[in-house]
Amino acid sequence: MTAIPEGYSYGPWHEGPDPLAPPIDLRDALDEIGRDVMGGSSPRSALEELLRRGTRTTAGLDELTRRVWQRRSEIQRRHRLDGTLQEIRRLLDEGLAAERRELFPDPSDEARFREAELDALPPGTAAAVRELADYQWRSETGRENYEQIRDLLGREMLDARFEGMKDALQSTTSEDVERVNEMLSDLNSLLNAYARGADDIEDRFAEFMRRHGQFFPENPRNVEELIDALASRAAAAQRMLNSMSEQQRAELMELAQQAFGDPRLAQQLSTLDSQLRALRPGEDWTSSARFRGQDPLGLGEGAQAMADLAELDALAEQLAQSYPGARLEDIDLEALQRQLGEDAGVDARRLSELERELRRQGLFERAPDGSLRLSPKALRRLGETALADVVNSLRGKTGERQQESAGAAGEPTGASRPWQFGDTEPWEVSRTVRNSVLRTASSGGGRVRLDVSDVEVIETEHRTRAAVALCVDTSWSMVSEGRWLPMKRTALALHQLISTRFRNDALQVITFGRYATAVELDELVGLEGAWEQGTNAHHALLLAGRHLRRHPDAQPVVLMVTDGEPTAHLEPDGEAVFDYPPQPRTLAKTVSEVDRLAKLGASVTVFRLGDDPRLEAFVDLIARRSGGRVVAPDLDGLGAAVVSDYLRTRRR
Structure with a gap:
């Protein structure tokens, strides 16, 4: 067994189109376009229809669009947006129950007073959490759950605006909270300087990334890219809030003040949202979506769901190709693969290659009036297909045969056939010698000798004009x-x-x-x-x-x-x-x-x-x-x- 040389590795191909993939089949594509053109469609319409319909091996734009809308519907049908509120309510109820169990055996007046405090809590989740800010917990479970509520609120609010932040802050310390507040303060200062047109904005950005780059795994290269990433996520978070009920929004706004037990976070995030909205007014800050499923989503997950919906809407527009100057290269293949899987990206890439090859190989040309028409090369291809269909339908029919003979009037057809007794056509020398060599080699080698069975003659036919x-x-x-x-x-x-x-x-x-x-x-x-x-x-x-x-x-x-x-x-x-x-x-x-x-x-x-x-x-x-x-x-x-x-x- 031969060992694999050191330094080589083998695995799936990830560097662009598969080099071993079969070439684009232009023949089938052109046949379909030709069929539509002959049926009355313009070449441009026929090409667009082919791309919408797809080929035998590649899903078309219509199928990809259907899958985009199906994916969009699944997100809304499966999920709901009150996951954070539900989790806070669960932690709160669990903590209060543990606190009451801790107080019940104590006969003191203090225990009764504390029970009265708990009984007097407002029914709303946010108001109850606010009232308990200074409560001295006796139950360890109650104290831990209340801290979890504050940490959860902080992590969810950050995750709604900074993707992946929730996982990065699993065990939050006071030092982590200070670092986050410092980052938000510096970020707001940077955006404020950018809005004012500060001359040293590039230096400010470089210093900001040096100090806080770990919060931005997307690694923006300049302030514009940083703002684009932040505004897209913030707009998704705002659309998520728009999609909630008025009561749910009010509770979240009130709970935000308890995030990490530090009201500065909510203030900094509010300032950040205001600046991003002013810098990127073209983002969708006002729309909403209806979620009707049973799977609750947290704030970060809800913002991601809204970002997915926006990305799916953009993909649907790109796949529709209905805007002026639309081309298949406009389709965001990475987004398509994220939402529909790798196969969808492969199909879109092959459709783009098909369109490009049809144009590159000269199958279309411009008419004097500027319209698109089939080129002579394309017409020959259509003729070949039509003639092949005719020949296939004629196979097996008897009663007529082509006249073939030799002589001065005979012209070579380009074909040859085995010699038969009585034939006087000239020999096809190269094929005759080839037949002799192959026969000799198959029988064990030796000297090459011609045999009658090796002889092929040139087909000729009488031709008139x-x-x-x-x-x-x-x-x-x-x-x-x-x-x-x-x-x-x-x-x-x-x-x-x-x-x-x-x-x-x-x-x-x-x-x-x-x-x-x-x-x-x-x-x-x-x-x-x-x-x-x-x-x-x-x-x-x-x-x-x-x-x-x-x-x-x-x-x-x-x-x-x-x-x-x-x-x-x-x-x-x-x-x-x-x-x-x-x-x-x-x-x-x-x-x-x-x-x-x-x-x-x-x-x-x-x-x-x-x-x-x-x-x-x-x-x-x-x-x-x-x-x-x-x-x-x-x-x-x-x-x-x-x-x-x-x-x-x-x-x-």
């Missing part, structure tokens, strides 16, 4: 019937196939509603559905014919996706005429354009979405007149149907 016009219906019925997103994914898949596999082909995407328009891919992806009457197939086929004529040497391919019969046509003056039911003139103009395409050698394949009988009859007419066909896929199979028909028509 095609001019493809993809006409997609963008009328309102495509949006209302849920066909908008499948239509866009179909165009993406076809564009990706042509741009990567058939680069010589010329694709033109044509949208048609009341009018038809030739669009670029990014325009189609960002196209929003609009309420517009009219399905102008005539105009779309007219633009398709112009595209085919620009490429006379290419094989013409026309594909049309629609869910309605033609209800609009284009007049010679460029005006679109709409009517429903369709006018005979509209149908005639559309059919005449189909005939012109047929003369160019183009058959029109129509992908019919919907079961309207009039639509069925018309698309059947188009198919017969152009020598094309009609395909009626379901929405999930639209992309596969279009890509499959493109390949079929192209090979034909």
